[in-house]
Amino acid sequence: LTCDPVVEGVHFDRDTAPELIGAKAVGRNLSDLAAIGAVADYLLVSLLLPAGFGATAQDALLRGIERAADEHGCAVIGGDTSASPGPLVVTITAVGHLEGPPLLRSAARPGDRIHLTGPVGGSRSGRHLRIRPRLVEGRWLAALPGIGAGIDVSDGLALDLATLLRASSAAAGQELGAELDATAIPIHDDAQRLADPLRHALGDGEDHELLFTWRAGAALPDRGPLADVARRPFGRVLAEPGLWLRGADGSRTRLEPLGHEHPIQR
Amino acid sequence: LTCDPVVEGVHFDRDTAPELIGAKAVGRNLSDLAAIGAVADYLLVSLLLPAGFGATAQDALLRGIERAADEHGCAVIGGDTSASPGPLVVTITAVGHLEGPPLLRSAARPGDRIHLTGPVGGSRSGRHLRIRPRLVEGRWLAALPGIGAGIDVSDGLALDLATLLRASSAAAGQELGAELDATAIPIHDDAQRLADPLRHALGDGEDHELLFTWRAGAALPDRGPLADVARRPFGRVLAEPGLWLRGADGSRTRLEPLGHEHPIQR
Numbered sequence: 001l002t003c004d005p006v007v008e009g010v011h012f013d014r015d016t017a018p019e020l021i022g023a024k025a026v027g028r029n030l031s032d033l034a035a036i037g038a039v040a041d042y043l044l045v046s047l048l049l050p051a052g053f054g055a056t057a058q059d060a061l062l063r064g065i066e067r068a069a070d071e072h073g074c075a076v077i078g079g080d081t082s083a084s085p086g087p088l089v090v091t092i093t094a095v096g097h098l099e100g101p102p103l104l105r106s107a108a109r110p111g112d113r114i115h116l117t118g119p120v121g122g123s124r125s126g127r128h129l130r131i132r133p134r135l136v137e138g139r140w141l142a143a144l145p146g147i148g149a150g151i152d153v154s155d156g157l158a159l160d161l162a163t164l165l166r167a168s169s170a171a172a173g174q175e176l177g178a179e180l181d182a183t184a185i186p187i188h189d190d191a192q193r194l195a196d197p198l199r200h201a202l203g204d205g206e207d208h209e210l211l212f213t214w215r216a217g218a219a220l221p222d223r224g225p226l227a228d229v230a231r232r233p234f235g236r237v238l239a240e241p242g243l244w245l246r247g248a249d250g251s252r253t254r255l256e257p258l259g260h261e262h263p264i265q266r
Numbered sequence: 267l268t269c270d271p272v273v274e275g276v277h278f279d280r281d282t283a284p285e286l287i288g289a290k291a292v293g294r295n296l297s298d299l300a301a302i303g304a305v306a307d308y309l310l311v312s313l314l315l316p317a318g319f320g321a322t323a324q325d326a327l328l329r330g331i332e333r334a335a336d337e338h339g340c341a342v343i344g345g346d347t348s349a350s351p352g353p354l355v356v357t358i359t360a361v362g363h364l365e366g367p368p369l370l371r372s373a374a375r376p377g378d379r380i381h382l383t384g385p386v387g388g389s390r391s392g393r394h395l396r397i398r399p400r401l402v403e404g405r406w407l408a409a410l411p412g413i414g415a416g417i418d419v420s421d422g423l424a425l426d427l428a429t430l431l432r433a434s435s436a437a438a439g440q441e442l443g444a445e446l447d448a449t450a451i452p453i454h455d456d457a458q459r460l461a462d463p464l465r466h467a468l469g470d471g472e473d474h475e476l477l478f479t480w481r482a483g484a485a486l487p488d489r490g491p492l493a494d495v496a497r498r499p500f501g502r503v504l505a506e507p508g509l510w511l512r513g514a515d516g517s518r519t520r521l522e523p524l525g526h527e528h529p530i531q532r
Contacts, residue, residue, distance in 0.1 A: 001344065003269075003310040003359050009351040044269040046357050078267065085275040086352025091312050093269050093359040 002032040002094050008050075008087035012129065018057045020129040021090060022064025027131025028154070029094035030072055031208040034134045035152035037103035037142025038096035040072050045079035048089040061090070072135060103142040103212070108149035108168035108176060112213035113233035117226065120157050120209055121191025121201030128206035137210055137225045146218030148237070156205035157185070158255055162243060164211065175241040180255070183248050184234035202255070213237055268298040268360050274316075274353035278395065284323045286395040287356060288330025293397025294420070295360035296338050297474040300401045301418035303369035303408025304362035306338050311345035314355040327356070338401060369408040369478070374415035374434035374442060378479035379499035383492065386423050386475055387457025387467030394472035403476055403491045412484030414503070422471035423451070424521055428509060430477065441507040446521070449514050450500035468521070479503055 006025045008014060026043065033040050045065055049058065069076050074094070117137045134152070141147050151164045161178060169176045182198060188207070191200035214220055214233065238244075243255040272291045274280060292309065299306050311331055315324065335342050340360070383403045400418070407413050417430045427444060435442045448464060454473070457466035480486055480499065504510075509521040 001308070001310055001359070001361065003312045003344070003357070004346045005312050005314060005348055005355075005357065007314060007348060007350050007352070010348060042267070044267055044359060046269045046271050048271060048273060048355060078269070080270045082271055082273060082276060084273050084353070084355075086273070086355070087350070089271075089314060089350075089352070089355060091269070091271065091357045093267070093310060095267065 002029055003091065004028050004032060005089055005091040007089050016129065018060035019064035019067075021088070022061045023068040024129050024131060025090040025092045026065055026068035026072075027133050027208065029092045030074070030133035030135060031131060031152045031154065033094055033096040034138035035103065035150060035210060036098070037100070037138045037150070038098050039139065040074040040094060040096045040135060042075055042077045042095040043069055044093040045076055046091040047079070047081045048084035048086065049081060050084055050086065050088055053088055065090075065092075072133065099139065100143045103138055103147065103150035105149055105151050105164045105167035106171035107147070108164060108213045108237050109172065109215070110174075110176060110237055110239035111216040112148040112237040113216060114161070114178060114180065114235035114237065115212055115214055115220070115233050116153070116186055116209050117212075118207075118209040119186040119188040119201075120153055120207040121188045121197060121204050122194055123188075123190065123204055123206040125190045127188070127190055131208045133208060134210045140225045141210065141212055144221065146215045146220065148213030148215055150210055150212040153207040153209050153211050154205055156203045157207070157211065158202045158243060159205070160211055164213075165237070165243075168237075174239065177238040177240050177242040177244065178235050179238055179244040179246055179252070180235035181246050184232055186234065268295055269357065270294050270298060271355055271357040273355050282395065284326035285330035285333075287354070288327045289334040290395050290397060291356040291358045292331055292334035292338075293399050293474065295358045296340070296399035296401060297397060297418045297420065299360055299362040300399045300404035301369065301416060301476060302364070303366070303404045303416070304364050305405065306340040306360060306362045306401060308341055308343045308361040309335055310359040311342055312357040312359075313345070313347045314350035314352065315347065316350055316352065316354055319354055331356075331358075338399065365405065366409045369404055369413065369416035371415055371417050371430045371433040372437035373413070374430060374479045374503050375438065375481070376442060376503055376505035377482040378414040378503040379482060380427070380444060380446070380501035380503065381478055381480055381486070381499050382419070382452055382475050383478075384473075384475040385452035385454040385467075386419055386473040387454045387463060387470050388460055389454075389456065389470055389472040391456045393454070393456055397474045399474060400476045406491050407476065407478055410487065412481045412486065414479030414481055416476055416478040419473040419475050419477050420471055422469045423473070423477065424468045424509060425471070426477055430479075431503070431509075434503075440505065443504040443506050443508040443510065444501050445504055445510040445512055445518070446501035448511050450498055452500065
């Protein structure tokens with residue numbers, strides 16, 4: 001079960017097409033199911049509609065939600081609509097089930113190699129509205145014997161990696177860290193076009209690729225949904241705290257977690 | 267599964283105590299579970315926090331949510347927090363299960379007597395913040411052989427009755443209506459203090475009592491959770507469309523559905 005809102009002025013702009021808003025709301029939640037290796041079953045949709053968001057826009061929004069649900073084999077089974085004095089808010093609750101072991105944030109171990117299901121950075125140029133939840137990849141990864149931990153990149157690669165390491169440290173009873181190879185991080189073309197692509201890859205978020213760790217010594221399968229994933233890992237998990245970036249010149253610098261901090265960090 | 271938001275400026279005011287906001291958000295959703303006769307299990311909590319809703323207020327809000335969840339034997343198992351440029355919004359998804367047959371909106375039949383689990387009207391004076399979800403009553407009713415249809419009074423007695431009749435008409439393949447006895451509708455003390463108490467009882471909403479129909483000829487048990495409910499029904503289901511109010515003088519007037527219409531009526 002997962003529940004996540006998209007809010008006008010935060011996750012989309014006033015002039016975003018309603019179909020895309022609906023699709024994004026679905027994609028964010030299905031990505032959360034993908035991150036645990038679940039199959040998506042049902043969606044509940046709660047809409048807060050500002051004055052002036054008329055019937056045509058509502059129809060388009062619901063069409064975007066239903067199409068995205070259809071595309072991933074799940075069904076909208078209920079919800080609620082309220083008028084609101086505030087911005088447009090679409091809150092979706094997604095219900096899924098596991099057909100095998102879950103993919104866990106807490107399962108990383110020292111020595112694990114760090115991978116992504118696809119390149120990251122620059123999502124703000126439009127990709128953040130066209131989320132491809134990695135449901136197939138998540139289920140597939142969760143069932144593999146070489147798998148370590150997994151999480152989806154929503155807040156930014158560095159911040160989500162820190163979250164994964166925090167969960168894994170608690171589970172291992174040992175402070176874990178990671179070192180990333182700056183030359184090997186898969187950077188999206190959308191970020192390559194920007195100044196400082198690496199910074200965007202580490203911090204932008206809303207990529208919704210799966211970040212996962214893979215046991216040292218295990219072979220990453222070259223068939224299945226990950227056949228297109230870069231074979232080369234771009235980092236490894238350390239048996240000491242801290243996030244480190246190894247540069248092309250061999251230098252090692254401390255990486256501050258960049259990305260979208262949640263307003264409540266308890 | 268049910269999902270319902272409470273929004274600042276719609277369901278509570280800026281100066282409402284955060285504990286009460288949290289409790290109301292839980293109560294509304296548990297009332298939806300009560301209305302189908304379910305047992306409450308889990309809650310997901312999605313918060314949209316405006317600037318200035320600080321840590322103390324957040325703590326109080328979460329305390330209100332957790333206390334209300336505890337009180338009804340369910341657990342907060344997850345959720346999400348986002349900053350928002352708009353009003354405070356608390357969206358709760360509640361998960362329950364059935365231990366017997368569901369209480370359905372669609373099960374009313376001509377001749378059924380109409381009851382409430384408690385008096386209605388005047389909730390705006392404060393009761394709307396202190397919802398008592400009728401979980402025990404809903405489960406108990408759903409299992410009784412004399413039960414017809416059931417719904418919780420959230421939008422207003424007349425409007426929720428119209429919803430129940432619409433669902434039952436569709437299921438019966440026959441247009442159903444109802445006649446209410448103006449002298450027998452259980453009116454809350456909060457409405458008795460107002461001008462035109464009957465209008466408030468019919469239209470105010472946010473009562474969260476269960477409105478249910480009972481088969482003609484079946485005896486309403488005088489034990490169990492409904493022992494305190496008025497034994498006398500205040501209306502009956504008709505085999506013809508329309509909502510009618512029978513006055514003390516025997517006059518019969520058509521009742522327009524009063525109450526809070528949802529902005530989308532599909």
